[in-house]
Amino acid sequence: MSGYSSLPTNMPEQYSNLNHGYTYLMDHLDISDMDFEVSDFLVPEAGGTSEEDSTTTHIEYEPSNPVLPEQFDESVGHDGSGDKRRPNNIKPKSAKKTKMDVGQFRVAFRTKSELEIMDDGYKWRKYGKKSVKNSPNPRNYYRCNHVGCQVKKRVEREREDSSYVITTYDGVHTHESPSIVYYNEMPLMVPNGWTLQASQSSCS
DNA sequence: CGTGTTTGACCAGCGC
C-alpha cells in the first residue's frame, strides 16, 4: 500500500478533505525534509505497535458513531462564557470531560516530520500543553478557532521516535476547511506541479 | 492594540 489513497469511503468528508488538504499542502511546503505518507487505517495499538514501515503514517479511525455537531459540544458547554475560573465561588464544572467519550469521532495519524504543526487548512488555537507520563515530549492541545466548532486536536511527538508526530483529532468540524473552500473555488488555478490526484479514491 | 501562546493551577476520572 502506498500513496494517499487509503482513506475509507465512509469517513466524514472533512477528514477525507483533510487528507486531500495535506496533499494540497505538501506542494506548498518545503517537504524536502519531510517524509509523509498515509497508509491504511488501523486499529489503535492492534498488536503491531510501531514496528512496521517506519516511514508510514498510521491512522486511527473510529467511524462507529460520528458525532453530530449538536451532539458534540453540549456537554462541554462553557465556551468562554465568562466563568472566570474559581473566583470565590467555584463553579461546579460537571460538564468538564477529561476522558474522551466513547463514540466521539476521533482520527489520529502519525507523521514523520520535523514540524509539529501541520497546516490542515483549519485554524487552530493552542489552549494547553502538558507533559505526559512515559513520554519525554510534551503534548499540545489545540481547539478549532472557528465560531461554534468544538473540534480539538492533540499533537505530540512519538515517545520512541521523536521524529514522528502523532496528531489526534477529536470531533467533527461544523464548517469546511478554508483551504478546501479556496480550492473548490479556484480549480483551474492549480499549477501543474500540484498533485491533487493523489487522494482521488476518497472522493469517488 | 489585537491576537495568539505560555504556563501554572484546577478539576475529574481512574486505579490501587
Added chain:
DNA sequence: GCGCTGGTCAAACACG
C-alpha cells in the same frame, strides 16, 4: 479514600 494523571482554564505574556 487517596494519589496520580490527563485535560482544561485563564491570566500573563509575547509578538505583529
